[in-house]
Amino acid sequence: MLIVALDPPQNVNVLEWIEYRYNLLKPYVQGFKIGLPAILDVGLQSIGKIFQGYAGLLIADLKLADIGDVMSFSAERAQLHGFNAVIAHAFVGYEGALDKLGKLCKEKGLKLILVISMSHKGSQEYIDRHVEEFADLAKRIDAWGLVAPATRLNVLKKIRTLIGKDVKILAPGVGVQGAEPGIAICSGADYEIIGRAITYTENVLESAFKVIEQQRNRVARCRGLL
Ligand code: BMP
16 A cells, blocks of 8 residues: 655656656555645645546645644645645644644544654654654544654554554655565555655656565565465
8 A cells, every 4th residue: 555755856847747646656556645845836726736536545744733723724725625634743732733623624524644753763852752642642533544654663563553443554764764665564554655766766657566566575475475
């Protein structure tokens, strides 16, 4: 299960860059995640037009971390432009923040994904100390999904144990950040979020096929099917 992170480099035509990769990859992947680099260049509205009619997961990765009303305004904008999921940070807490965003997302049918641990090392400095509390918070607001690292499998496994089966786990950190395809799924993730190891290569489709094949092999092995 693969979600492609579309973070274009500078000095490209951002909309063309996204559209090319979307058209090539959409039959083979479960979703796309658009982050701030593209949004800052061309805006959610013009990006959303590219994905019109797309039935997969389309995540606006704004990493929301604000008061509840303002996070809700942003989430509504994302939905207006065709996105069906948003990512928010857990550390802003419940009262006056994620309580409101959680309610808004439920009412509007938007998938809310909470960052409860990150793939870079610095996540251990502050964020990872609160993983248990963030997992409780995710249950409290009935989050659809969580972001947890493919780069620290002990944390990922712990998060799966804490959260149970029903909440999706999306794991970045595969490829350029060092984790191998499939390893996060073997440790409890539902999806791996992969960007540059696919999108920055010369043959995007070939790279995606290779990643999907590696995922399949590793998952078959860890589930005892090979
Ligand atoms: P890449 O595979 O190119 O390293 O991209 C990973 C993607 O996942 C990026 O879009 C990044 O913003 C996102 N991400 C991450 O790498 N680590 C996290 O902890 C949370 C993220 O959203």
